[in-house]
Structures are given as C-alpha cells and as structure tokens.
Amino acid sequence: MPIVPRPFIAALALLLAGCAAAAPQPTPVGAETTAGAEPLSDQDLQARWWTWAASSPENRNPVVDDTGQWCAENQPRDVWFFAGTFGGTVDRRCEVPAGRPLAGPALNLASTSDACARFMEDAKGSVALDGRLVELRRIAPVAIAYQAARGNVVGQREGRVTGQGCGLWAWIPPLTPGEHELVVDGESGSFRTSARYVLTVRAAD
Template sequence: MNTHTNSLKTCPVTRRRGLPTITRHCLGLALSMGLALLAATFVDTVQADNATPKVYGKTIGNWGHAWWQWAFNFPSAGNPILEDGNVDCSAGQSGEVWYLAGSFGSKAERTCTIKKGKAVFFPLLNGLYWTPLDPTIPEDCTDVLSCRTGVGESIDKITGWSCTVDNVPCVWFAQVVRAQSNARRFNIPPGSVATDFGYAPGVRKISISDGYWVMLNPLPPGEHTIHFTSASAAFPDFALDVTYHLTVSALKD
C-alpha cells in the first residue's frame, strides 16, 4: 500500500493538456488564504464507474488501477516501491503519463530522469482489493460490492498527508483526488512482488483500486523535487515518506 470538493471559484482557470491550472496572478491571493484554503482545495469524493471526467484518457480512479498493475508487474528486485537511491524511472513506462512509486510505509529518497512532456502520477495513500483466484482460498473480497467497500474502508482510515513540488504545496499544481476505479481484472504475473506476500500468480476477475492521487501536468525541463507523506490508522507502523529528485530532460519521445 503504498479522503469535498471545492475550488478557487473567483480565480480564472487555464487548461493545459490534462488538469486545469490556477492562473499565476491568482497565486498570491490563494497563498494569502493560508492553510484553511489548502484544505478547501482538497478533493474527497470517491470516484467510480467513470462518473468523473477523464484526464489523459482515463478517470483518476482508473489511472490508479493502472498504477497498481504497473507496480505489481515487477518482482521484488528492482520494484519501484522498494527502491532507494538512483533509480530508473523509465522502467515499465509508456505513453504520456509516467508513474512514481510510493513505499510500503517507509522512507525513500530516489533520484532519476524523466523525459520532457510526461505527466507524472503518484499515490499518497492507496490500496487494491481483489477476488480470489481460487474461490476456495479467500483473499481480499468476493464480489464488486465487497471489494469496493473493503478497499474504501481501508483508505478511509488515512490520518494525514502532505505533498510538495519544489517546496510548493501540490494543490497549487493539481488537485489531490480521492478516487476509486471501475471493477477490473488484475493480473499477478509469475515473479511479481505480490507473490512474496503469498498470492498465487494469475488473473483475478474483479479488483478495485482506491486512494489519494496526484496527477501533475508535465514539469518544465530542469531539476525538480517531489516530496509526499501519509499515515493511516489502519496500519499503526505505516509512515510513508518519499522524495523524488527528478531531472526532466529536454528531450521528448
């Protein structure tokens, strides 16, 4: 594992490819509103069944599900969730959205390079529930309702989070969104990190992701630091604290 919608209604909003962005002249006004406004810009609505707008072709909830498939395609060795230090942020990536990994509740500091023009997507706190491969061996849930309820209750227990880009709160770049995915199949390939937790390889017929997500529009070329943390009452020892030192190259695909 690596929750009210409000907005600056008085501020003009511009739209690049993807998420809307508050115009620069409104930033000073927004900053003067302080921490109360930070809370007001936080999105706390469970998003399911494609009831929300698509960003880069998917809802935020379904991007969350795709994030889990990306992360669980790796074995433990070289898994982005478990890595520290210099890492390869291009591993397993494709398309216009690249994923960054959280952790399993520990501290990590990573350095890597990403290509210009890539949106960046990552979780602050997230979970995934799935139905069993073998119905006689219980796993997380048994049907869509129990999967959606179970993973939702686990994410409801978040007790705090933080997120900055170059020491500026993430909410000035993008909304922090609580979102569930559609019910989807989920593949655990042989050698996946999930097998280290006792799950047999194979395709689960039903799975649902839930979490708090950030989708950043492409960052300008140069050096950037993304830092995010979270904690959850569901896991007393869980203390996610991840820093990415990113170099955005001047080269595009």
Template sequence: MIRRQLMQAAVWLTLLCAASAWAGSAKPGDAVVLPLSAKVEGQGYAELSARWWRWTDRFSSGMEPYRDPDGRWCGIAQEGPVWFLAGTDGGDSVKRRCSVPVGKHVFLPVINLYQRTRYGIPARQRAAQCKSLLSGLALSNDALRSAVVLVDGVRVADPRRYRVRTERCFDAYDEPDENGEAIIAASDGYWLLLPPMKAGRHTIVVGANYGRGAEDDDGYGNMVQNFEYVLDVGGPTF
C-alpha cells in the first residue's frame, strides 16, 4: 500500500510540475472555448459526449481512439461538422499529430468516465439504472484534483466550468434490440468544444487528474490524463 501511494504521488507530482510549466509559459488571455449552452447543428455538449462514446465503440478492441499512440487513427470514422479528439486510457502520456479539415468544430475530453450496463435494459427500468450509473461516475468527477488546458499556448480559464453529464443516459449502440431492450450508458466528465480553427498548425495540451485518494482507488478514482495534439488544419504543415 505504501509503495502504491508513493507511485501515485510521483504521478501527481509529475503532472503538476508539467501543468505548472505549461501555465507558466502560457500567453496572456483565455483560450476560446464555446459555452455549455452552445450547439452545433442542434447538438450541445451532452449530445456530443454521447456521440463521442458511440464513436469510440465503433473501433475494434485495442484500436479505440484513446489508445492511439501517435495520431495515426485520428481521421477514422469522423463525420459531420464536429471533429472528435481522444484522451487516453489513463496510462502513459501521449503526443499525437493529425490533419483536420477546415471548418470543423473540435470536441475533446479533459478527463471523463463512462459506464454502460452489461445487458439490455427494458424501458421501464432505465431511469433507475441510469441513476445508478451516474452516481458511480460522480464519485470521481466530484473529486477533480487538477486540470490545465492550453490551446495554441493560451490557457483555458478554469476547465472545471465545463463539466457535462448525460442526465438521461443514452443507448450505447443507438437502438434497442428486437425485444425493446437496450444497453444504456452514461458519461460524466469535463469536455471542451472549440470553434473551427484557421488553416495551419495548432496545438492542444491537456493535463488533469482525479484525487479521491488511495483508499478509494477503484481503478478510476486516481486516473490521470496527460496528452498533446498537434493539429494540421487544412492539411499537413511543414
């Protein structure tokens, strides 16, 4: 237990030192992030977060976007006016580079969690199941310990403002089965929706972690996110 606590402390210290360095070099002002009331073609933060999780579930095991080692999978299964970026699975830090078409909004997690039921749930039981899923997710998200985001070297002011929960849950696979039962899912976390970026190279740096303490560690209570994107908007830049 002592060794585990020391390892976690080392991870937190590394993250906080990196966050301090990023923040110290940040340009004056606040990065442009669309408010929680914003919508893109009728879809707001909650709807986009549900779409984001359905997007990750379209990939075969081991190739989920949050496992992308360097950005090589960045363009797979992207559709519509919003371009999705992924975090990590809470493991190693990662740096990715990818091309994004001009005119796309960008939607990404700062840190988040997701749960779904193992089996199909009939309609009459979904409200209770949804409440249970959200209660479990809230334990970690209520204990956000730190979050630092830079967009093109400009710091996002207080990422805690961008917490989003899918209060009504959603069908994990879009539609019920032949018996009317559906695997339902819930998401809780911190997300950012960015307006379309100008053509050229852009960078996004994210560092965040939960801090429920070692005694409450269920595998997610002390999760760390630490990733960077280099985006070539409009095609590769050199």
C-alpha cells in the first residue's frame, strides 16, 4: 500500500501460508463454518477494510498489533476484519462474535493503477482456516475511496482518500463456536508478511 510509508502498508499485505509436503487444496470453507452473508463487492470490501485499517493510531491499531489485544478495535457490526503485518510474523489471539463473516487480504495494496499492476505481478499469498486453504479472490486495480482517521498508521492525511485497490482477498462465512486457527501469509517482491490467529468464537446468547 504505497499509500503508506512502510513496506507492508506501503502495500498493506497479509499472509503467506506455510510450506507443507502435501499442500491442501483450496476450498470455500466447509464444515467448520456456518451459512453467512453474501460477500461484499471488490470495491466495498477494499474500501471498508482500508477504512478499518486507517481508523486507529499505531498504539492501538490491529495491523500493528503483535498479540491480538486490539483485534476488536473499530470492527464493524456485520463483518470481522483480519490483517497481516507491516512485514514480519506475528501470533494473535482474538475473540470473534458469533454469526459474523470474516474478511481480509493475504496481500493487498492501495495506490495507483500502475503500482497495483506491478504489485500484483509478483503477488502470492494464502489464507488457511483450521489447516484448509480458503479460496482467494484476486482483485485487479479498482477505484476505491476510504476514510482515514487523524494519526492513522497508513500514512494518509485525515479524511477521504481515493486511489486504486488490489490484492488477494478472503471471505469466510461465520465460524462455528469454539477455537479456530487462521493463518495468513503473503509476499510480493522482497516484502513478506505472516500472521497466525487463534480465534475463539463464543456461542450466541
């Protein structure tokens, strides 16, 4: 996200699935989830995710967070966003509300059309839920607009930001109650990021 000053948010990226001798085949979720809301459009998904990522300062931002203590920060009510890092590997423990679909990028960028095109040429990534690969949506550059808060970590001025969004994105229907593992990995050029989430879903009251 060269709309940002760091390697990651200069391309805000997320995951890169670990290497295994016999890699699992991508699958659109499965028995570990329940029926969920329809996926957002390419524009809405990216615009809302970037608004979320740019909604809090560095000392409490879920993208910078390396433990999961800020997972719930500014989460919307109809979807639960996850993120990678600005580069490097993290382990996060988070609680996810029941009945909420999950969405996030394995790798993404918000910049110009040309920058997105170059970024996507080398973009690789994966999202794995409980050891099973989730099918990713490859989004080519598309016009987006999002809101950035004062002091945001993506390096944007406060207010409305416009640009081109692209990346490898996952949409996961609501998870069943219990504990789940979500592994997000991504790379493009020399940039690499990896985030492992241990997610606890509480049964609805």
